[in-house]
Amino acid sequence: MVTNVYLPRPSRIVSVREEAQGIKTFTVRAPEGEPSWPRFAPGQFLEVTVFGVGEAPFSITSAPGSPGELELTVAAVGEVTEELHALAAGDVIGVRGPYGRGFPIGDMKGRRLLFVAGGIGLAPLRSLIGHVISERDDYGEISIYYGARNPSLLCFCEDLTAWESAPHIQVRVTVDSPDAAWQGPVGTVTSLLAKEGYEAGGATAFVCGPPVMIRHTLRVLLEMGFAPKDVITTLERRMECGVGKCGHCTVGKARVCVDGPVFSCAELLDLKEGL
Amino acid sequence: MKTIAKTKLIAFLEALSDDYRVVVPLQQGTEVEMGELDGGRLAVGYRGKTRFSAKECLFPESEVMLTFDNRGAGAVETTEHTPAEKTAVWGVRPCDLAGMATLDAVFLSPPVDTYYYARRANTLLLGLNCHEVGTSCFCRSFAAGPFASSGFDMIFTDVAERFLVESGSEVGARLLEQHGELFAEAGEADRQEAESLRLAAETAFTTTLDVPALLVALQEAFDDGVWEEQAKKCTLCGTCCIVCPTCHCFNVEDVRKTRKLFQRVRYWDSCQFTGFTRMAAENSRSTQGERWRQKIYDKFVYLPAVYDGLLGCTGCGRCLDLCQGNINIVQVLEKVSHGH
Numbered sequence A: 001m002v003t004n005v006y007l008p009r010p011s012r013i014v015s016v017r018e019e020a021q022g023i024k025t026f027t028v029r030a031p032e033g034e035p036s037w038p039r040f041a042p043g044q045f046l047e048v049t050v051f052g053v054g055e056a057p058f059s060i061t062s063a064p065g066s067p068g069e070l071e072l073t074v075a076a077v078g079e080v081t082e083e084l085h086a087l088a089a090g091d092v093i094g095v096r097g098p099y100g101r102g103f104p105i106g107d108m109k110g111r112r113l114l115f116v117a118g119g120i121g122l123a124p125l126r127s128l129i130g131h132v133i134s135e136r137d138d139y140g141e142i143s144i145y146y147g148a149r150n151p152s153l154l155c156f157c158e159d160l161t162a163w164e165s166a167p168h169i170q171v172r173v174t175v176d177s178p179d180a181a182w183q184g185p186v187g188t189v190t191s192l193l194a195k196e197g198y199e200a201g202g203a204t205a206f207v208c209g210p211p212v213m214i215r216h217t218l219r220v221l222l223e224m225g226f227a228p229k230d231v232i233t234t235l236e237r238r239m240e241c242g243v244g245k246c247g248h249c250t251v252g253k254a255r256v257c258v259d260g261p262v263f264s265c266a267e268l269l270d271l272k273e274g275l
Numbered sequence B: 001m002k003t004i005a006k007t008k009l010i011a012f013l014e015a016l017s018d019d020y021r022v023v024v025p026l027q028q029g030t031e032v033e034m035g036e037l038d039g040g041r042l043a044v045g046y047r048g049k050t051r052f053s054a055k056e057c058l059f060p061e062s063e064v065m066l067t068f069d070n071r072g073a074g075a076v077e078t079t080e081h082t083p084a085e086k087t088a089v090w091g092v093r094p095c096d097l098a099g100m101a102t103l104d105a106v107f108l109s110p111p112v113d114t115y116y117y118a119r120r121a122n123t124l125l126l127g128l129n130c131h132e133v134g135t136s137c138f139c140r141s142f143a144a145g146p147f148a149s150s151g152f153d154m155i156f157t158d159v160a161e162r163f164l165v166e167s168g169s170e171v172g173a174r175l176l177e178q179h180g181e182l183f184a185e186a187g188e189a190d191r192q193e194a195e196s197l198r199l200a201a202e203t204a205f206t207t208t209l210d211v212p213a214l215l216v217a218l219q220e221a222f223d224d225g226v227w228e229e230q231a232k233k234c235t236l237c238g239t240c241c242i243v244c245p246t247c248h249c250f251n252v253e254d255v256r257k258t259r260k261l262f263q264r265v266r267y268w269d270s271c272q273f274t275g276f277t278r279m280a281a282e283n284s285r286s287t288q289g290e291r292w293r294q295k296i297y298d299k300f301v302y303l304p305a306v307y308d309g310l311l312g313c314t315g316c317g318r319c320l321d322l323c324q325g326n327i328n329i330v331q332v333l334e335k336v337s338h339g340h
Ligand SMILES: Cc1cc2nc3c(=O)[nH]c(=O)nc-3n(C[C@H](O)[C@H](O)[C@H](O)COP(=O)(O)OP(=O)(O)OC[C@H]3O[C@@H](n4cnc5c(N)ncnc54)[C@H](O)[C@@H]3O)c2cc1C
Pocket: A045, A054, A055, A056, A057, A058, A059, A060, A072, A073, A074, A075, A076, A077, A078, A079, A080, A081, A082, A120, A123, A124, A235, A236, A237, A238, A239, A261, B275, B278, B279, B280, B281
């Protein structure tokens, strides 16, 4: 008997919080009958079923391990995500996964780490940052550059404040369009990074955000002297199966759902279609 | 090796229908299509190939995967629709048998696709060698035909009033034995006749593709203007993928049946459709040139890279016959290999 990889396991939503405008974070309990989530790595994702609507992939945004609960942060952009936003604590969703190849944690030890994120793109990096902070002594200094279109779209504000107060972590937050109360930098996160500069030697950079932001930031990082293998990003592609069968998520010969979603810039240059 | 008189084929297929749903080539006007056994329309001695490939037997155009019954208060009961029906397919051409090797690689590599696995295990493949090559056929360029060498439970060769029959699996051998009264022992003359038919068929191809040259040329052809140029003729109809024995992309959708019942259905999709890669933020293949190139690269570069050299084309020629934009894939690829 072959187990059915397409079968969603029922999981209960424990709580829901407004993360930013149009963005909510869901805390989800391990699937019914399982004491904890299967072990996952930062960068991996779940296929989530909203029963009666459909299925969509979301990055796990909470720190890794095999906890009893994990978090997903979701922007309402279409059918599944809007109906997911309509759910509340106690409601049941279906989950498959964790799927995909996460961040190369083993290669990061001892290095300085630069995180560059736009909007909800901070979600997968948050899991990685959480992991790195839990083993803080294994890594060099950490810089986090984060931007959103306006202050109401900034996610994980509490985390940003907490990270800033941790030792040897620099956090820079910027918005494209400030409101009256905004006191921080103005402009895109990529231009802020380019302006302030960053010493590429001995560092690994992690980039996630909208596709245009990723392309722009990778270019800036390469110009700063990063080797393509030291620039890591996570790609978003349309997914239907999550397990390498349906053909939707391909980037060259890679299937983002199984070979990614995390790729180095060197890998993407090799795949040709990735950038 | 055995023989069976053409007049007795129907008796054999009807005997199989005690245990199997039997799918055969049927005459439909001027076309031949695969369909359920219907004695009157069975295309016993059909020439060329069926209009659509036989992949549907293993990977149907649409199938219900799961049913969700929403019981309220967070209770959802899920039913799996794992196919259990036994099917025997007679008359499968070598190009389609070769296509099934590609489907196997995709769907049976871990994690195994439950639905395909169940159908595969329950399907008897009775192949039919080609002794008349169609003008668009180029299976010989892939060594996929005109005679099949593997991938079947039984293989039939059309020799005048008889079929020469060989088994290719234990199940096939058992069936030959079980229905022994319908088959006769093949003689040396039958064997020689089949062999000369094979040799004649092998030299009858008018369409050929220089596959080794193509594989080399594609290494440098990613940015070639040929893709955008060809794509101008493409009508985005997706026919090339629908008729292809190796194309396996699918879409998944939840369909409401009643207020409480929902079915998760998957159905064939095509990388030639604009929506295939559409996401909220952008479309990762936004021009038809990119989509056309994807089809070619997936078949000749990406699939072999992932699945041990296996190509995603068997030379069946269907996409040449049926392209709504009149694009001849072989001519395009020869141009890529041997200069413009
Ligand atoms: C690995 C991975 C990780 C991800 N992680 C996250 C995450 O952590 N958080 C998050 O919020 N998102 C994440 N996403 C994105 C998320 O999966 C999508 O936003 C989600 O699938 C959208 O589903 P939907 O049903 O709500 O939208 P859909 O209804 O499918 O629509 C998506 C968008 O496409 C448009 N669209 C769809 N179909 C058509 C059509 N036929 N014609 C015209 N326009 C159309 C819609 O208008 C909408 O803007 C991730 C994606 C991947 C691949």
